[in-house]
Amino acid sequence: MATPKAQDEITTAPDPVELELARIPTPAAATAPAKDADPLLVAFDRPYDAENPLDWPAGRKWMVTDVLSATGFNRIMxxxxxxxxxxxxxAELGMSPAESAMSLSIYLLATAFGPLLIGxxxxxxxxxxxxxxxxxxxxxxxxxCGFAATKGxxxxxxxxAGFGASAIYALAGGVLGDIWRPEQRGRSLGVYLLIPLLGAAVGPVIGGFMAARTTWRWMFWSTSIFQAVMIFVAFFSFDESYAPLILRRRAEGIRRETxxxxxxxxxxxxxxxxxAVTVLGRALTRPLRLLAFHPIIQVTATLSGFNYGIMYVTLSTFSEIWTSLYHQSVxxxxLHYIAFALGELAGSQLGGPLMDYFYRRRQAQNPAPESRIPLMFPSIIVSWAGVLMYGWTAQYRVHWVVVDIGVFLAMFGMQLGGMATTAYVIDSYxxxxSSAMAASQFLKSLMAFLFPLFAPSMYQALGYGWGNSLLALVGILLSVPLPIFIWKYGARLRAKAISTY
Structure with missing residues (x-):
């Protein structure tokens, strides 16, 4: 017989602000009323329930995390x-420069809209x-894509394809929030990101060699083969982790039996x-409602989106620097995209343990999600210093190692701050x-789609030095006051918004 356990935040507290400041930010499925509060309430057993994703064995959790990670790698690559x-x-399909850029960035446009439905x-x-x-x-x-004979x-x-790939952006945060507790957030995010972060940087490395040695179509055929393998693996190893659905199925079984x-x-x-139509409609509009009415989502989405846009500006123009300014082969x-991968990997693998360390230090004080925010501040200095270093060293054609170091620092800083932002959203919602991540991803993908479109004109007019200086200035104007705002007002904003999901 099931025992009582609440799945959502308790909204009957006398002072919601005090409640929000006091409670540990665990997923809603982890909180519960007293065992005898309502014998008809179907919930997970306490203190342990084998079906509760938070109580799964570590090996099962890592299996689900690894499947997500490998899937994310291919879709991002x-x-x-x-x-x-x-x-x-x-040249082969008769595309103009704008059309060829569109063929690259249209994928990102799809990842803006896909999560709004999929999450x-x-x-x-x-x-x-x-x-x-x-x-x-x-x-x-x-x-x-591999068999396309026309540009259209x-x-x-x-x-x-990007619409289907976008599921990973909505699912990853949701699943990690389903199965990992807040004190394990940093480590789980670090392990999950270990492989996908390689995707954005390894993609151009692989693509460069394929473009030079075989047909470009193998870029799509090879990744399709990998995707087929991942479908097979995921079918047998990815378990349902959404607690409300697991409990709903348990309740249906109990109702049938009794x-x-x-x-x-x-x-x-x-x-x-x-x-059912009303429930579905409310769910489908939730990401847009979060984005429109929740300042926390607006702030975190703006921070993440701007950084994501800068990353894709650099990704889309980086090869041009080496072929045009440094006269290197495709x-x-x-190979210079390796600096991207190393920077993001270093940021994720350092950021994860640091997040868990700071969280454990504050655990005795019953920490709120805002305990993630301080990690954002060191990233501001590192990331925008890296952007400036990359731009000015490329402008003056300094040795390629220095340019790559600048890119490494920029990606390191952005990843360090990005992990803290993601953890804050997971803890808060x-x-x-998944809906919260979908709302954030909308702005991220939209900026990643739009920014590369103006990047060539900007660099042509200002050069890499002043162009990156402009980007760094805007970045600092956003990344300093916005984290301070959610650090100071985040708890009150979450308490006020608790019933509007």
Whole structure:
């Protein structure tokens, strides 16, 4: 017989601000009323329940995390693998420079809109079915990209492939929030990011060699083969992790066995007598409502989005520096993207342990999600110093090692701050993490799509030195006051917004 356990934040506290400041930021599925509060409430057993994703064995948690990580690697790699071969593809398919840039960035545009649908669906139908469906969708359209005979087919297929790939942006934060407790947030994020972070940087490296030694179509065929393998692995190793769905299925089983229709879950009680259409509509509009009305999402999405846009500005123009200014081959220019990968990997692997360390130090004080914020501040200095170093050393054609060090520092700092931002969103939005991540991803992908479109004109007019100085100035104006704002007012904002998800 199930025992009581609440799935969402308790909204009957006399002072919601004090409640928010006092409670440990665990997922909603981890909090519960007293065991005897309501014998008809279906919830996870305490202190341990084998079906509770937070109580899964460590090996099972790491299996799910690793599947997400490998899936994310392939989908993110496909977003950038075309970069070194754009001129070759343009010549073969008769594309203008704007059209070739569009074929690269249209994928990112799709990842802006996909999570708005996919994130809420995973909170209704579960993480597992959404992952499998998006895997197959992405595979089908990525194969079409490899066989594209016209520029229209390539651009359309890239958009549809990006829509399927975007599921990982909504699912990753949701699943990690499902299975890992707040004190393990840093380590789990660090391990998850270890492989996907390689994707954005390794993609151009692989693409450069493929463009020089074989047809560009193998960029899509090879990644499709890898995707097919991941579909097979995920089918047998990825378990459902969304606690409200697991409990809903448990409640349905109890109702069938006992014939008593009064058994319910906390999520079902919150839905009340709403129709299925109303519940679905509320879920599908949740990411946009979060983005429109929640200052926390607006602030974190703006911070993440600007950094993401700068990353793709650099990704899309980096090869041009080495081929035009340094007169290196396409193959060698691709190798410089290793500096990207190393910077992001170093940031994630240092940022994860640091987050957990600071969280444990504050755990005795019952820490709020805002305890993640201080890690954002060191990243400001490192990231924008790296952007300036990269721009001015490239401007004056300093030795390539110095340019790569600048890129390394920029990516290191952005990743360090980005991890803290992601952890803050996961901690703040409990059972609706996927919708919150989808709202953030909308701005991130939109900026990643738009920024590279103006980057060539900006660098042509200002040069790499002044161009990067302009980007660094805007970055500092955003990344200093916004974290201070959520550090000071985050708890009150979360308490006020708790019933508007």
């Amino acid at each position: 496909v977003s950038t693998i075309m970069a070194p071969a754009l001129s070759t593809i343009a 809420p669906l995973s909170e209704i139908y579960g993480r597992r079915v959404v992952l499998h469906a998006s895997n197959v969708w992405f595979l089908a359209w990525n194969v079409v 087919t390539l651009i359309a297929a890239r958009f549809l 014939g008593n229709s009064r058994y319910y879950t906390q999520a079902e009680r919150l839905d009340g007598d709403r129709s 193959e060698i220019s691709g 409990g059972d609706h993490t």
